[in-house]
Amino acid sequence: MSLTIPAQHNMVRGISADGGVVFYGVDSTAIAREAERLHKTSAVTTAALGRLLTAASIMGIMLKSTRDSVTVQLRGGGPAGKVLAVSDGTGNVKGYVENPVVELPPRADGHLDVGGAVGRDGTLDVIRDLGMGQPYVGQIPLVSGEVAEDITRYFAVSEQIPTVCALGVLVAPDLSVQCAGGYLVQLLPGAAEADIDRLEQNIAGMASVTQLLASGMTVTGMLERALDGFAPEVLDSYRVDYRCDCGEERVRRMLKSLGKAEVARLCAEDPIAAVDCQFCHKQYRVDLRELLEHW
Numbered sequence: 001m002s003l004t005i006p007a008q009h010n011m012v013r014g015i016s017a018d019g020g021v022v023f024y025g026v027d028s029t030a031i032a033r034e035a036e037r038l039h040k041t042s043a044v045t046t047a048a049l050g051r052l053l054t055a056a057s058i059m060g061i062m063l064k065s066t067r068d069s070v071t072v073q074l075r076g077g078g079p080a081g082k083v084l085a086v087s088d089g090t091g092n093v094k095g096y097v098e099n100p101v102v103e104l105p106p107r108a109d110g111h112l113d114v115g116g117a118v119g120r121d122g123t124l125d126v127i128r129d130l131g132m133g134q135p136y137v138g139q140i141p142l143v144s145g146e147v148a149e150d151i152t153r154y155f156a157v158s159e160q161i162p163t164v165c166a167l168g169v170l171v172a173p174d175l176s177v178q179c180a181g182g183y184l185v186q187l188l189p190g191a192a193e194a195d196i197d198r199l200e201q202n203i204a205g206m207a208s209v210t211q212l213l214a215s216g217m218t219v220t221g222m223l224e225r226a227l228d229g230f231a232p233e234v235l236d237s238y239r240v241d242y243r244c245d246c247g248e249e250r251v252r253r254m255l256k257s258l259g260k261a262e263v264a265r266l267c268a269e270d271p272i273a274a275v276d277c278q279f280c281h282k283q284y285r286v287d288l289r290e291l292l293e294h295w
Contacts, residue, residue, distance in 0.1 A: 011024070012238075025184075031093060031180065033177045036176070038280055046175065051168070052074060056095065057093045072126050076142050079104070079117060082097075088243075091240035093241075093242060138158035168213075267288035
């Protein structure tokens with residue numbers, strides 16, 4: 001390892017010595033806890049939203065500019081409704097689930113039935129805003145609704161990059177988040193067949209993300225385990241959090257985007273518009289008369 005990771009950093013990006021394998025990993029426990037606190041989610045929706053926020057944070061770090069953003073949404077037709085996560089180019093995320101309280105029996109293996117809550121009859125949508133006016137939109141049919149398999153499939157189909165994605169959120173009986181995290185490993189062009197076989201063996205031999213985190217393993221430890229035999233090194237590390245960037249000015253811009261006629265119509269019904277942020281539930285009150293006066 002070529003870099004000492006600051007204690008507050010919970011995301012790492014690493015690479016094999018020959019540059020053929022890239023690793024992204026994050027301990028998203030604090031992110032999932034904040035999402036549960038804000039949205040008052042049930043166990044299965046905490047897991048669904050936590051997994052998607054984890055994946056979105058990693059995909060945010062993969063963006064070329066810190067000014068870019070990526071939106072990842074699941075629309076599977078399940079009782080949870082739409083699950084959405086947005087990351088900026090520094091890996092900070094926000095998100096929501098349309099129906100935050102869903103109660104389902106566990107799967108046969110005892111795990112939370114995230115796929116049942118999300119549903120499997122729908123799509124995974126990835127929208128990248130690269131500041132070029134027209135966002136890049138990728139979409140695939142859902143594979144399982146369990147999130148990690150769907151992210152893996154997205155990269156294979158839409159990006160043509162062989163990818164392994166593992167995500168996990170461990171929810172305690174009292175609905176608190178015990179731990180959460182994930183990693184994403186990608187093979188770059190030109191990887192040797194022997195490297196592919198070794199990587200597959202490494203991944204197959206790893207416990208689940210939540211088991212690793214619960215045992216005390218760090219994200220750097222996951223990197224060493226996943227890329228064992230590849231002489232991996234840490235390229236950089238980051239602190240990523242659940243962070244909502246809402247504000248009154250953003251709300252005013254959103255209202256203006258409706259058009260003057262629509263704002264006038266709303267003003268006639270009630271001159272004070274109450275707008276609730278779906279990501280953090282902070283409420284803003286905007287005087288539409290003043291907005292129209294300074295249009």
